[in-house]
Amino acid sequence: MSKATINDVAKYAKVSRATVSRVLNQNSKVDAKLRARVLDAITALGYQPNRAARRLRAQSSNVIGLVISDIQNPYFLSVTRGVEDAASAQQMSLILCNSDENPDKERMYLQVMEAERVAGLIIVPAHSDNSQDLNHLKKAGIPIILLDRAVKDVQVDTIRVDNERGSYEAVNHLIGLGYRRIATITGSLQLTTGQERYQGYRTALQAAGMPLNEALVKFGDFKTESGYQLAQELMNATEPPDAIFVANNLMSLGALRALLEQNIRVPENVALVGFDDLPWSGELYSPLTAVSQPTYELGQEAVNLLLRRLANPKAPYLTVVLQPHLIVRASCGVKLRRPANGS
Amino acid sequence: MSKATINDVAKYAKVSRATVSRVLNQNSKVDAKLRARVLDAITALGYQPNRAARRLRAQSSNVIGLVISDIQNPYFLSVTRGVEDAASAQQMSLILCNSDENPDKERMYLQVMEAERVAGLIIVPAHSDNSQDLNHLKKAGIPIILLDRAVKDVQVDTIRVDNERGSYEAVNHLIGLGYRRIATITGSLQLTTGQERYQGYRTALQAAGMPLNEALVKFGDFKTESGYQLAQELMNATEPPDAIFVANNLMSLGALRALLEQNIRVPENVALVGFDDLPWSGELYSPLTAVSQPTYELGQEAVNLLLRRLANPKAPYLTVVLQPHLIVRASCGVKLRRPANGS
DNA sequence: CTGAAAGCGCTTACAG
DNA sequence: CTGAAAGCGCTTACAG
Structure with missing residues (x-):
């Protein structure tokens, strides 16, 4: 069956194509009787206007x-x-x-x-x-x-x-909990999100008078695998961090996987805070404290x-x-470090 | 700046529109010199063929x-x-x-x-x-x-x-581990996936000579919330199940959340197997045994x-x-019920 | 191999 | 309010 066109509808309704078009586009007045005939014809023929034609002609x-x-x-x-x-x-x-x-x-x-x-x-x-x-x-x-x-x-x-404020808050939260060797797994500095999230990390350390330790800064590519790799590197170093801020969701999952595999407990052995919340962050092995984006x-x-x-x-x-706003769950160690009713 | 059209290209290259079209569509022979002129014109004008026009005319x-x-x-x-x-x-x-x-x-x-x-x-x-x-x-x-x-x-x-085979395998795996009160949270029977996954559950029970206990069958809608609700219902019953087979990923997450909230340990208190694997199934609170779809x-x-x-x-x-195939992780209780090197 | 011409299915001034 | 006509940017027989 070939498709009905505006011509078929016009013939069926005994009006001009222009009138059919006007009924379709609803922006100019059409006599009620003609309109009814057109609408009938459209249903009878199962007509669907061809959008390619409309786009071409209307240039929109x-x-x-x-x-x-x-x-x-x-x-x-x-x-x-x-x-x-x-x-x-x-x-x-x-x-x-x-x-x-x-x-x-x-x-x-x-x-x-x-x-x-x-x-x-x-x-x-x-x-x-x-x-x-x-x-x-x-x-x-x-x-x-x-x-x-x-x-x-x-x-x-x-x-x-x-982004900067989000990661500032995340890192600042870790500082407030008393962590002193806070590492970051951040994204590519080619991306503004990577730049800004890294900047938030630095600003938070600086505001707390803490030095930037380059051994604790790892640059990933925002994908799972790099979170996995870099978390391993961090934890296998001679002086591993006591907390890690990970700059996006996939890298956080990768990091979590690496920690699990090495039997490193979160947050007991190392705290974890991520950027980007996930619908299932609360059901993760260590429920993830994360910066949630709307x-x-x-x-x-x-x-x-x-x-x-x-x-x-x-x-x-x-x-x-x-x-963004920080959602505090267990992975940052809030229960270890503060009373449960702490503000 | 208004867009260049095929006419502009034709004029610039001093050929007909038909020739431009032929160069574009590569299916008929065009003299090398003309072709080169056309290609030059296309680059010079930054020409992009209008797909709406092509679609209309070519009817494809x-x-x-x-x-x-x-x-x-x-x-x-x-x-x-x-x-x-x-x-x-x-x-x-x-x-x-x-x-x-x-x-x-x-x-x-x-x-x-x-x-x-x-x-x-x-x-x-x-x-x-x-x-x-x-x-x-x-x-x-x-x-x-x-x-x-x-x-x-x-x-x-x-x-x-x-689907039927997938859930048959999942439920059969639970039976093999020795569970006897295996519940299911399944999807709507309006959907073939719901029907088939429910059928797999029933077939597995039947093959093992186990009765179908209607108190252990809950019908959800494949969304997180229904998994959450129905897991609660199951566990709050006077005779709760010892294992649950959940018929899709979102309901599995919902069920896991409900169990966590009630401090019901998985798999120690109840085993869980889901349909649909997730990239982060291994990092969940209880790493999820699941039927993985390709x-x-x-x-x-x-x-x-x-x-x-x-x-x-x-x-x-x-x-x-x-x-599909079953990926066995911890939530089914394989480690509790069998030696770690069990097949 | 190449060009002139028709036409895909619409919308929109234009005239009435 | 309505219709005849032009034209959006292409492709494709058709003729040469």
């Missing part, structure tokens, strides 16, 4: 592009959910791509987004230097929202959390920023910063 | 629709990754929707898919009775691949795991089925069944 799209840097990361479950909900509330669809932290894949997908003439792009950039590609898209008239990470030399709307809201706000930009392309660029 | 699309039933479920991290990888290897993009287990949302999204004229649809159906919508799409010429769950009265390609392969195979169907629309419909 109801598709949002979403480029994620690592679709395996649970962080994006909730972010994507937020984007999807907000988009579908506006009758917009989502094209989803996974750059896999790979600049080449990212470039390819940006070309796809351009070719699709998406209404706008929400992207978690894979690196902080792709200003060229992004600016190209911007010039092509596609609004861009940067999510989670910033990019040098590109002026666009941005939504992210206050991930769902991050996704929603990204769409809001996009809608705002679409409504007013010349509006000044906005950076929206959401606040 | 390089977009795959993916409708997921619950995007919050970690199960789909890996499935989506598999689909994405396989699709991008074929230069195809993904439109992602989340039906949220809601038949109305699902229907709406199926309409979107039809309107987008996607090349094909991969769907995890939200209920087993939407044959009407799916058959409509099928008639409209859009190939459908059912993932994970079957639907009544609709003949299409299907990819799923052997989720990534499920996603990839779904795309393969789709490509096969696209290549040969009249081919007989296929159901591909992948085998």
